[in-house]
Amino acid sequence: MTNKEILITALMIVIGTAFLRFLPFLIINKSLSENKYIQFLGKILPYSMIALLVVYCLKDINIIKFPYALPQLISIAVIIILHIIKRNVLISIGVGTALYMFLVQVVFV
Numbered sequence: 001m002t003n004k005e006i007l008i009t010a011l012m013i014v015i016g017t018a019f020l021r022f023l024p025f026l027i028i029n030k031s032l033s034e035n036k037y038i039q040f041l042g043k044i045l046p047y048s049m050i051a052l053l054v055v056y057c058l059k060d061i062n063i064i065k066f067p068y069a070l071p072q073l074i075s076i077a078v079i080i081i082l083h084i085i086k087r088n089v090l091i092s093i094g095v096g097t098a099l100y101m102f103l104v105q106v107v108f109v
Contacts, residue, residue: 071103
């Protein structure tokens with residue numbers, strides 16, 4: 001592929017992604033967004049998605065075999081403590097992820 005083809009491909013991907021991101025705002029009118037059920041879903045879905053991700057991440061741990069899920073449990077504890085103290089999701093998840101990677105690659109090798 002030439003540089004021009006790569007640039008056109010990247011531009012098409014950007015346009016397609018932007019279109020798909022803005023499409024729900026174009027389709028859903030204001031009266032539908034004021035619907036009680038839609039508001040309920042807007043409040044509850046982010047928390048349920050986080051719970052789903054936590055379950056998915058912890059589904060394959062083995063508490064019988066070394067390292068006995070210690071990296072996961074330590075990271076989860078640090079994430080919870082940081083979130084209670086700082087109330088910042090980015091800091092909590094970022095530090096928790098960095099700590100988990102450190103524990104898995106350096107400490108519990």
